[in-house]
Amino acid sequence: MGAGSAETAARYSVRPLLPGPAEALRDAVLRLGLPPERLTVLAERGAVEALALQGLSSDQIRVLERFIAEGGGEVLSNANGDRAVLLMPLMTAGSLPMELAAWSDNAGEVGAAIGSVLMARGGPPPPLVAAGHRLEFGKRTLVMGILNVTPDSFSGDGVGDDVAAAVTRALALVDAGADVVDIGGESTRPSRTREEVSAAVEMSRVLPVIRELAGRLPVPMSIDTRKAAVASAALQAGASIVNDVWGLRGDPDMAAAIAAHPGTGVIAMHNQHGTEYGDLLEDVCFGLRTSLAVAEKAGIAPEQVIIDPGFGFAKTPAHNLELLRRLGELLGMGHAVLIGPSRKSTIGVLIGETDQTHRLEPSLALAVLSVQAGAHMVRVHDVAETVRALRAADAVVRGTPEALRGLPIPAPTG
Numbered sequence: 555m556g557a558g559s560a561e562t563a564a565r566y567s568v569r570p571l572l573p574g575p576a577e578a579l580r581d582a583v584l585r586l587g588l589p590p591e592r593l594t595v596l597a598e599r600g601a602v603e604a605l606a607l608q609g610l611s612s613d614q615i616r617v618l619e620r621f622i623a624e625g626g627g628e629v630l631s632n633a634n635g636d637r638a639v640l641l642m643p644l645m646t647a648g649s650l651p652m653e654l655a656a657w658s659d660n661a662g663e664v665g666a667a668i669g670s671v672l673m674a675r676g677g678p679p680p681p682l683v684a685a686g687h688r689l690e691f692g693k694r695t696l697v698m699g700i701l702n703v704t705p706d707s708f709s710g711d712g713v714g715d716d717v718a719a720a721v722t723r724a725l726a727l728v729d730a731g732a733d734v735v736d737i738g739g740e741s742t743r744p745s746r747t748r749e750e751v752s753a754a755v756e757m758s759r760v761l762p763v764i765r766e767l768a769g770r771l772p773v774p775m776s777i778d779t780r781k782a783a784v785a786s787a788a789l790q791a792g793a794s795i796v797n798d799v800w801g802l803r804g805d806p807d808m809a810a811a812i813a814a815h816p817g818t819g820v821i822a823m824h825n826q827h828g829t830e831y832g833d834l835l836e837d838v839c840f841g842l843r844t845s846l847a848v849a850e851k852a853g854i855a856p857e858q859v860i861i862d863p864g865f866g867f868a869k870t871p872a873h874n875l876e877l878l879r880r881l882g883e884l885l886g887m888g889h890a891v892l893i894g895p896s897r898k899s900t901i902g903v904l905i906g907e908t909d910q911t912h913r914l915e916p917s918l919a920l921a922v923l924s925v926q927a928g929a930h931m932v933r934v935h936d937v938a939e940t941v942r943a944l945r946a947a948d949a950v951v952r953g954t955p956e957a958l959r960g961l962p963i964p965a966p967t968g
Contacts, residue, residue: 559666559670559850560843560846560847560849560850560851560856561847561850562663562666562667563667563670563843563846563847563887564840564843564844564846564847565609566607566608566609566610566664566667567607567608567609567836567839567840567843568605568606568607568667568668568670568671568886569605569606569671569835569836569839569883569886570603570604570605570671570672570675570882570883570885570886571604571605571606571639571883572602572603572604573882574879574880574882574883575879575880578835578879578880578883579596579604579639580593580596581833582604582606582639582833583595583596583630583639585632585833586630586631586632586637586638586639587632587633588630592630595628595630595641596641602627602641602642602643602644602647603627603640603641603642603643603644603646603647603672604639604640604641605639605640605647605668605671606637606638606639606640606836607637607638607639607640607664607667607668608636608637608638608836609636610631610635610636610637610638610664611635611636611660612635613660613661614660614661614664615629615631615635615638617654617657617658617661618638618640618654618661618664621646621650621653621654621657622640622641622642622646622650625642625643625645625646625649625650626642626643626646627640627641627642627643627646627647628641628642629641640668647668647672648672650665650668650669651665651666651668651669651672652665652669653665654668670886670888671886671887671888672886673888674885674886674887674888675885675886677692678691678692678693678930679691679692679857679888679889679890679930680857681857682795682819682857682858682860682890683817683857684774684794684795684817684818684819684858685774685794685817687773687774687794689733689734689774689819689890689931691890691930691931692930692952693952694944694945694948694952695925695929695930695931695932695944695947695948695952696733696734696930696931696932697731697732697733697734697931697932697934697937697940697941697944698732698733698734698735698736698776698892698894698931698932698933698934699724699727699728699730699732699734699735699736699934699935699937700736700738700896700933700934700935701720701723701724701727701735701736701737701738701763702738702741703715703720703737703738703739703759703760703763704738704739704740704741704759715758715759717762717763717766720737720763720766721763721766721767721770724737724763724767724771724775725770725771727937728771728772728773730937730938730941731937731938731941732773732937733773733931734773734774734775734776734795734931735767735771735773735774735775735776736775736776736777736778736797736933737760737763737764737775737776737777737778737788737793738760738777738778738779738797739751739755739756739757739758739759739760739778739779739784740756740759740779740780742778742780742799742867753781753783753784756779756781756784757783757784757787757788760777760779760784760788761787761788761791764777764788764791764792764793765791765792767792768791768792769792774793774794774795774819775792775793775794775795776793776794776795776796776797776819776821777789777793777795777796777797778797778799779796779797779798780798780799780800780804780805780808781805781808782805782806782807782808782810782811783807783811785798785808785811785812786811786814786815789811789812789815789818790815794817794818794819795818795819795820795821796808796812796818796819796820796821797821797823797862798820798821798822798823799823799825799864799867800823800825801822801823801824801825801841801842801844801845801848801862802820802822802845802848802849802852803825803841803844803845803848804825809848809849809851809852809854810852812849812852812854813852813853813854817858818854818858819858819859819860820849820854820858820859820860821859821860821861821862821892822842822845822846822849822859822860822861822862823861823862823863823864823867824838824841824842824845824861824862824863824864824867824868825841825864825867825868826841826868827868828868829868829869829870829873831873834869834873834876834877834880835876835877835880835883835884838863838864838877838884839883839884839887842861842863842884842887843887845861846859846861846887846889856888856889859889860889860890860891860892860930860931861884861887861889861890861891861892862891862892862893862894862933863877863881863884863891863893864877865877865878865893865894865895865898865900866894866895866898866899866900871899871900871903871904874895874898874900875900878893878895878920878923878924878927879927880927881893881924881927881928881929882927882928884928885928890930890931891928891929891930891931892929892930892931892932892933893924893929893931893932893933894932894933894934895917895920895921895924895932896917896920896921896932896933896934896935896936896940897910897913897917897935901913901916901917901920904916914936914939917934917935917936917940918936918939918940918943921934921940921943921944921947922943922944922946922947925944925947925948925951925952926947926951932944
């Protein structure tokens with residue numbers, strides 16, 4: 555898409571609505587302000603390609619209407635003409651970017667944004683290479699193991715300032731199947747009761763552990779921090795990925811700090827102040843695209859960035875469940891998708907319990923559903939159990955493993 559592509563993508567924020575829950579497509583049409591009887595068009599055209607766009611001009615709408623109508627589709631737009639849902643046969647969608655590019659530069663800009671989303675959704679995102687470690691996405695679901703070196707972890711698994719215990723846990727996470735170990739020195743739970751710590755205190759917690767593990771772990775270490783100073787120090791100590799819960803939009807120095815270490819991986823999470831949304835996924839998608847634009851401007855290579863929709867951050871329990879149902883709308887962004895529902899408070903609400911005692915099984919259920927929805931990596935506390943659960947989920951979602959093909963019935967129970 556050329557220079558400034560992240561800013562262009564953020565402006566139009568194209569989202570694929572299919573495959574996905576039927577109510578997401580229905581609601582996208584209703585939010586255009588059209589009468590309910592117009593929903594009949596979904597039965598006629600909604601089983602093909604459906605895309606939601608925003609930031610359009612009246613000229614762009616008219617050109618879209620022309621080409622899509624000629625291809626047997628339809629454009630539904632709001633009264634202002636700046637938002638639309640495109641419904642069209644797959645062949646029409648495939649040729650649309652080229653037709654728009656041939657029409658004019660203005661139309662071609664929209665076409666490029668549409669084409670980028672369609673291509674990204676059609677295959678796995680590129681691998682992330684950081685400090686000699688290579689993370690491949692799409693073949694199986696990767697697992698990020700959580701290592702909290704805090705005294706106030708919401709899940710109760712923090713090891714505090716016990717470096718030896720932290721090292722032992724990190725090694726155990728890898729033995730259990732973790733593909734990444736995520737090390738955090740400040741609780742990031744969205745709670746007024748969490749401890750606010752300085753960069754100095756946070757570094758005193760994480761740096762000894764990272765230094766001790768550097769060169770010993772066969773998988774990359776990520777530093778879970780919202781502070782640029784901590785990220786920079788952790789990268790120098792041996793971490794190779796920065797997991798920022800504010801998606802490079804909190805600390806104004808974060809993007810530059812990461813860019814100063816070429817080849818660093820980044821996890822950009824969606825977060826915001828408050829829980830007010832227009833459309834949840836539209837707002838999450840726009841926020842993530844804004845983070846990607848910040849990364850691009852700082853010189854961070856696109857293939858180094860993983861996106862995280864922020865399950866449990868600035869979202870109600872209902873938001874979190876909707877986020878999981880509609881996770882597929884992020885697949886057109888061209889980046890690996892990480893999600894972290896493990897042991898979150900929403901699970902406590904779902905099972906009617908406030909403590910952590912019985913959150914394993916629901917966490918596994920949400921991890922499996924995340925895979926079905928399109929996640930490439932899950933961030934979890936219980937690595938061994940999750941790895942086993944995802945091995946079964948991947949076999950269904952990503953395809954039957956070759957080793958299983960042609961095998962006879964394994965036992966009387968199947």
